[in-house]
Amino acid sequence: LNADGTVKEQTVSNWLHSDSGFQNFQDVSRLSDITNLKGSETPQQSGTNLVWNAEANDIYYQGKTEQTPPISAKIVYMLDGKEIAAKDLTGKSGHVKIEISLINNEHHSVTANGKKYDVVTPFATVVGASLPSDTFTNIKAEHGTVQTDASNQLVGFVCLPGVKESFDGLLTGKLSQFGNYLLDTVVIEADTKNCTVPTVMFACATDASKLTEEKGLSEFEDLQGNLDKLTDAVKQLQEGAEQLFGGAAKLDEGADTLKS
Numbered sequence: 001l002n003a004d005g006t007v008k009e010q011t012v013s014n015w016l017h018s019d020s021g022f023q024n025f026q027d028v029s030r031l032s033d034i035t036n037l038k039g040s041e042t043p044q045q046s047g048t049n050l051v052w053n054a055e056a057n058d059i060y061y062q063g064k065t066e067q068t069p070p071i072s073a074k075i076v077y078m079l080d081g082k083e084i085a086a087k088d089l090t091g092k093s094g095h096v097k098i099e100i101s102l103i104n105n106e107h108h109s110v111t112a113n114g115k116k117y118d119v120v121t122p123f124a125t126v127v128g129a130s131l132p133s134d135t136f137t138n139i140k141a142e143h144g145t146v147q148t149d150a151s152n153q154l155v156g157f158v159c160l161p162g163v164k165e166s167f168d169g170l171l172t173g174k175l176s177q178f179g180n181y182l183l184d185t186v187v188i189e190a191d192t193k194n195c196t197v198p199t200v201m202f203a204c205a206t207d208a209s210k211l212t213e214e215k216g217l218s219e220f221e222d223l224q225g226n227l228d229k230l231t232d233a234v235k236q237l238q239e240g241a242e243q244l245f246g247g248a249a250k251l252d253e254g255a256d257t258l259k260s
Contacts, residue, residue, distance in 0.1 A: 003086030003197060005073035005100070009064070013037075016052070016059040025052040031063025071123050071161055071204045074101045077197075092195045096136075098188040100127055100200065104162025120162035124208035127157040127186055128201045136198075139190040143183060159183040 002008045012031055016022070027043065027050040034050075036042060037060040043050040052059060077084050078097040089096070106121035131139060131153045139146050144157040164171075164182035188198075205211050 005075040034063040102161035123204040
């Protein structure tokens with residue numbers, strides 16, 4: 001990503017498996033600059049059609065794409081209350097505010113009880129930022145966690161981009177606080193001296209448990225707990241829009257767990 005969250009380059013990795021190898025194996029891909037990562041075989045390519053021939057049982061390949069990613073981001077930097085470009089932030093001192101907005105691009109329309117809803121595919125999304133200790137102090141991260149190692153302060157959040165909007169009009173009464181945990185936007189605030197632009201990282205998965213398998217999340221012990229608590233909610237969302245919007249009673253059952 002560029003510093004403002006726009007896409008600079010996207011690399012997609014694919015894995016094909018066949019117990020009997022690949023003889024004239026038909027594959028479909030919209031990727032360009034396809035590279036075989038663990039073999040010398042190259043596919044015959046015609047438009048989006050690929051044909052693989054390989055004796056191996058597994059093919060791992062990469063390529064580039066300009067498609068819109070499932071989750072995209074917008075990052076806004078402010079210094080002492082005024083918006084500033086990331087390139088102009090380097091070397092400055094003052095109070096920094098970093099607003100990270102996540103956009104879920106996987107929308108589909110469903111009808112439940114005679115009403116149409118715009119529903120998104122739920123992606124559990126971890127947002128992480130690394131702020132050097134020698135340039136950032138007094139870090140605040142509402143709904144997030146801040147942990148420190150010898151030279152860096154690590155800020156982490158768990159989000160479900162776009163899901164809150166899908167619940168529009170349903171989170172009332174007892175469920176009104178539920179929306180506070182369906183984060184689309186997170187904010188980091190800190191005091192800085194001779195600023196260096198922080199490194200910001202994202203990891204997304206439709207299965208929240210996949211995020212816990214990645215090295216690095218273990219550094220955020222509190223964040224790991226938050227992600228575990230959200231896993232059940234994500235599974236419920238994946239069961240389908242019919243169950244989501246069938247009635248408030250089913251949502252009530254999980255509300256107490258989500259609030260905790």
